[in-house]
Amino acid sequence: MQFSTIVLTTLLAASSTFADTTTPSRRSLQGHQHCHVEQVPISEGHYTVKVGVPFNSGTCDDVKTDIRGQLFADDVQCSLMPNRFTLVTFTTALTQAKKINKILEFHFPGVNGFNCPGE
Numbered sequence: 837m838q839f840s841t842i843v844l845t846t847l848l849a850a851s852s853t854f855a856d857t858t859t860p861s862r863r864s865l866q867g868h869q870h871c872h873v874e875q876v877p878i879s880e881g882h883y884t885v886k887v888g889v890p891f892n893s894g895t896c897d898d899v900k901t902d903i904r905g906q907l908f909a910d911d912v913q914c915s916l917m918p919n920r921f922t923l924v925t926f927t928t929a930l931t932q933a934k935k936i937n938k939i940l941e942f943h944f945p946g947v948n949g950f951n952c953p954g955e
Contacts, residue, residue, distance in 0.1 A: 871885045879931065900914050936952045
């Protein structure tokens with residue numbers, strides 16, 4: 837029973853990581869990021885990056901241009917999440933992790949580093 841409580845508490849805390857920042861207790865979450873990659877055929881990955889920076893269409897256009905141009909990525913999307921933060925998704929080679937992180941750090945300087953995984 838105790839284990840279940842700990843797991844549930846952890847899951848509830850994790851689910852609020854990108855919660856709405858309108859309440860004072862959640863404003864400190866701004867500036868964080870979460871990068872997840874799911875491997876697709878052979879050596880490519882589908883990246884999902886949640887960025888704790890308020891959505892800005894101009895920044896998104898620039899991010900999409902750089903990801904397409906520098907990473908030769910497919911299916912590049914940059915969109916508004918329900919909590920007003922930014923979501924970036926794309927598919928590219930898993931060997932591009934360093935470039936991915938550099939591009940994201942350049943366009944989202946308010947985030948304390950990116951850690952997208954890869955080979």
